[in-house]
Amino acid sequence: MLRRRFLALPVLAAAPPVLAETEAPRGRPILQVTGRIGAAEGVRFDLVALEALGRADLVTRTAWTGDAPRRFAGVPLARLLQHVGAQGQMLRAVALNDYAITAPVPELLQHGAFLATREDDQPLRIRDRGPVWMIFPWSQRPELDVALVRERSIWQLRAITIA
Numbered sequence: 001m002l003r004r005r006f007l008a009l010p011v012l013a014a015a016p017p018v019l020a021e022t023e024a025p026r027g028r029p030i031l032q033v034t035g036r037i038g039a040a041e042g043v044r045f046d047l048v049a050l051e052a053l054g055r056a057d058l059v060t061r062t063a064w065t066g067d068a069p070r071r072f073a074g075v076p077l078a079r080l081l082q083h084v085g086a087q088g089q090m091l092r093a094v095a096l097n098d099y100a101i102t103a104p105v106p107e108l109l110q111h112g113a114f115l116a117t118r119e120d121d122q123p124l125r126i127r128d129r130g131p132v133w134m135i136f137p138w139s140q141r142p143e144l145d146v147a148l149v150r151e152r153s154i155w156q157l158r159a160i161t162i163a
Helices: 002-014 046-053 077-084 105-110 147-151
Strands: 031-035 044-045 055-058 071-074 090-095 100-104 116-119 134-135 156-163
Touching: 044 046, 046 071, 046 116, 055 116, 071 077, 071 134, 077 105, 077 116, 077 156, 090 105, 100 105
Parallel strands: 031 156
Antiparallel strands: 031 044, 055 071, 071 116, 090 100, 090 156, 116 134
8 A cells, every 4th residue: 555655746746837726827727627636626728827827829720710821829739638647538628609529638639629719910809710720730731631620629718527
């Protein structure tokens, strides 16, 4: 019995810190992450907290914004999942209108899923597929421009559950 407790200690110590345990969103929450993560109550993010995970840029075209590539800013899904201590293999994403997708986490990460919060430096509004839009690097990886990946490009994203 003591051996099991001792072996579990390094695993717990290696878990990444979770922002929500120390700081609640100051602004309007735009994304909630729940399920098999490192916070029992889930983690809620406002725009500032989400971008504080490490804002990155992605220049890509989309099927919904015309032929010209657009410059998006946001957070790679991998970074968000690492931050919340995600431990599951499936991700369910739900939009403001309750549209939902379920996908294997490894596939989303392999495909470079990106949580866009800005387009051309402007925060994405609800009418512009915001405040969070899961996109993929279609310009850099044309093989991702298929129906299955486009269906996973959920906009007006409000919740992620890890199972």
